[in-house]
Amino acid sequence: MVECPSCGRRQEPRLICETCATPLGVELDCFAALGLPKKLAIEPGAIERVYHELSRRIHPDRYAQAPVRVRDASLRSTALLTRSYRTLRDPLDRGKYWLELRGEKLSDDNKQVPPEIAETVFEVQEHLADLREAIRADPARARALGDELETRRAALQTMMNDYQIALGGNFVLWDLGRSNAKDLAAELKLILSNIAYLRTLMRDVDLGLGSLKAA
Template identity: 30%
Template sequence: MPNLSEKKVERNVMEIPPDVQTKSRALPMARSMCWHCQSEVTGEYLCGQCVKVQPLSKELDYFACFQIPRRLNIDEQQLERTFYELSRTFHPDFYSTKDDAEQTISLGNSAFLNSAYRTLKDPIQRVEYLIRLEAGAVKDIRSSPPADLFEEILELQEDVESFRELAQQNDSPTYQQLREKLQQERMHLEQREGELESSLREKFTNWDRLLSEEAPSNQHREEKTKVLREMQEILSNRTYVRNIIADLTETIER
């Protein structure tokens, strides 16, 4: 998928398509009045009077940008269609002959759109972003080992250390045995990574069900918080397992 901000201009002059000029979609804009003619702006990308592109609000989240609820199972084809529709409005190529203000706004809007699309089209990035939104603050997904793998990982770390110490004796039987053992452990961890991702998908469904319920009660809010916490833990375990797999791969193939 091309980065809209980095795509080369193929022509010196590119006019905004007529259908884009006349089409408006209600999105939060950075201000209630057009920055150019001071006309009222009620969510249109382009001013209805002077047709100048308007800056998106800094408070706009990625889901709202694509006008979809904060669900985790989304229609990715519809997401892509909306992305292309919005890109026709914000692409910097359309503003190459405009004044500096419009060029700056189009670049900012386009960069935001690219970031939103990259995040929402990837299931892992999507859920990480949702957790940050719902938590009300930026929270990194920390890396922590799954509780049931703790002893296995301790033993694995000892095997890795022994394997590295024998690196100069790579033709010894002990070295080869350790290598085969580490390869088996890597396969096991890759399988576990897949299981974690399957568990995460199940939580996606749970979250979407809660989101669709009306008249949320205290119990409903507690359930949402619980699902968010469970997804964050799975992501944390997944990050840890992926790091171990990467370390094993580097060690074995060195």
């Protein structure tokens, strides 16, 4: 039980007081902070609306004239709300957080490139190394490599879309609650590490294309 810093009402931990709507300043999980059910399928527009609405109510700007303990609670609750929004807004971070809630960590078995995309990763990295070299030494070749890289980028985007659809499917299975959690978690880890690697790879590709443009 926690106590409201404003009206003193004792209640279960939540974002805002059930009596006077003052932020309580207590730690909560990300779903509880946003007042969302513990479900993985989240619509992006909806979560933004919830975040804005709650920000309007608990932000320190709303409590600038309040007593210090209320101001402090508003600061803590808003920091929690912001962190929760950032975590749940992004499907990759949301999936990682879900694993964390289950006491598992993606980064533990994420030291190597996932086998499914290993070949693609190595090819693209080689391509990028060639491009960097050509930008220095051979502008005509650099342009040709740049065009090929654009094609590869489109292929990577298609792979990414597929993994994101797979992730969405995995989320729905969790939410339905009928599958074996252990299997689902193993599948989730696999999809997430593929997405994480692809994301880094695509960022490197964009950097490579950016430096080609600059040269």
